[in-house]
Amino acid sequence: MSRNLLLVVTGSVSAFKAAALASKLSQDGFEVRTVLSGGAKEFIGASTFEGLTGNRVFDSTFAPGEAMAHIDLARWADLTLVYPASANTLTKLAQGRADDLVGTLFLAHDFKRPYWVVPAMNPSMLAHPAVAEAVAKLRDWGVKVFDADAGRMACGEVGTGRLIEPETMRKAILAEFVARTRVAGTKPSRVLITAGGTSESLDPVRVLTNVSTGETGVRIANAAAGEGSEVTLLLADTSPFAGEVAPEVRVVRYRSFSDLDLRMRDELGHGNYNVLIHSAAVSDFHIDRIETETGGLVTGTTKIHSKEPLLLRLMPNPKILDRVREYAKNPNLRVISFKLATPAVRGGTSDLSGYDSDVIVHNAVSQIERGTDRHAGEIYERTPEGYAIRSRFKTKSELTAELVALARPTIDGQESLRDSAAELGGSPEVTQ
Ligand SMILES: Cc1cc2nc3c(=O)[nH]c(=O)nc-3n(C[C@H](O)[C@H](O)[C@H](O)COP(=O)(O)O)c2cc1C
Structure with missing residues (x-):
């Protein structure tokens, strides 16, 4: 609509x-x-x-x-x-x-x-x-x-x-x-959105985190809820955008990688979601050991002494995205994920092999401007031949509109990507 x-x-x-x-x-x-x-x-x-x-x-x-x-x-x-x-x-x-x-x-x-x-x-x-x-x-x-x-x-x-x-x-x-969406006879889409950055605790007051604010995920959540979707937002507890979340959106907070992983398993396993929009910036590492130079081990439960040099051993985390299909109760879950690169690959091709998403938002750190609407990138869609570019966006508003179209409720509860785009008035012109 x-x-x-x-x-x-x-x-x-x-x-x-x-x-x-x-x-x-x-x-x-x-x-x-x-x-x-x-x-x-x-x-x-x-x-x-x-x-x-x-x-x-x-x-x-x-x-x-x-x-x-x-x-x-x-x-x-x-x-x-x-x-x-x-x-x-x-x-x-x-x-x-x-x-x-x-x-x-x-x-x-x-x-x-x-x-x-x-x-x-x-x-x-x-x-x-x-x-x-x-x-x-x-x-x-x-x-x-x-x-x-x-x-x-x-x-x-x-x-x-x-x-x-x-x-x-x-x-x-x-x-x-x-x-009016409901009156039109459509079933509400059930959408799970992740947003914000994970934080790994070094001690009770220090964390390793990233620059994600969760703004994009919050915008998508608000817009999808406005369309009639039932939205759950897994939001980092450090997100400065928490106050902007629309009251119709159900919010569940998380902190660390394992926290987010657990909550996604729980939500996808118990809620019958149609769509997952995974925009959270998830740490690729967790803290394995913190050692002092003299070989002592730091427990993580007491504040680290600030005078001594430390050795931090980080271990890679598994990719949550690789696990979501296993977690999901719905075998037809539509997975929309984000791939951040520097710079985003242009021209309709990108190495997205190894991804198991239906839609991938491909963006670059340099193309995102905090506090403004600027956020440029490309949206790829899975086809029988591999990933093909679906549209390009220049602003957070354009990205939001595209993703909301993908999460839009439809007559039979199944999402039809092309139909949604056409309904929106057509995607931006794309050359393949
Ligand atoms: C400072 C100022 C504030 C005004 N505020 C209002 C207002 O809040 N409501 C109103 O009906 N008219 C207000 N007016 C008067 C209208 O602007 C005026 O009647 C104008 O012709 C309305 O034109 P329009 O209906 O074509 O916009 C205000 C006028 C001034 C100078």
Whole structure:
């Protein structure tokens, strides 16, 4: 199912919150297109939304070459959201006026898909009979007009009229799409995602770990849950992204390699998962012995003395990925794994022999930028002839959207990779 969201922003001092929402929804894998009213442009720029959504912004009925944008956008949208909705726009919609793109789009709306309006204005404006009547009329026509929040307004007054917070709105949108996925008769996919880096303890306060933050796995988990999948996230207890996990995602924490291995065995053995997305950065070694130079052994249970040189003996860990099919209750588990290399192999070929994954995300450390959306790489898919490139991605959002498509629930509970990609509107162009 597509996830096309038409975000209509109108002239309110709270318009900046629409940028936060657009950013979150794009990260959740939504395709967000933005319309700015004349009033909105006084508060926020088109470039903000272009940058956050990767899509151009619409603000005129009469833009050259886009004369039919009002019809096309109305047909394209799975959900239209007016956020924030000004008093002017609310009353205009209720009058059916089409003197700008916002009004024209509303008249082109056929009420087959939801149209949501989220008011934001001074409490006296909201209580005015002109606005109250407009709200009642819109609701009567089948528009969902949200109740504004109460609290302190930008003007200093306290009352009802505040814009619903972006995170609350995001949850309502995710819930709407989950509900519609279920209504469409699909079975939820059960997805296990691993994220973050393992830590091996040297002593009670020191660890050997890696630079993985778990951000990619958290994004995929949130987006897959937003699609209606039942998601369990095995998350490193050091991950700084724990606070970002959506409430619909079940989180199980792990620390070391053996911890993660145990939890994966438990989850895959007892939960009937359809898909495993293994994005955790798993240590290739565990600590075998810690010796002092004089031959003494360090137990690992007491804090290491800081003055003496140490000899650390590390032993290779088995590959968890080699064990997951053995752990899994479901013999048809779809395994999606990550292969980090420096640099990622380009041009559609890569030595992926020895892998037993259905899909491999091939990326390079140098192509991942912490704290930004930049994350480039390639997705390979198993074919009868070996692994073939399926798509390339340039951002974390693109990667998330691709992986969510792969984990998407389908009519019979089996994932169809090609169908999912086609449904998404096609994968990025690939030359083999
Ligand atoms: C600083 C400032 C803040 C405003 N905030 C709001 C608001 O929160 N809600 C509202 O309905 N109007 C607000 N307005 C008035 C609208 O921006 C104005 O009515 C505008 O014409 C709305 O146009 P639009 O509906 O086409 O976006 C504000 C105006 C100013 C100058």
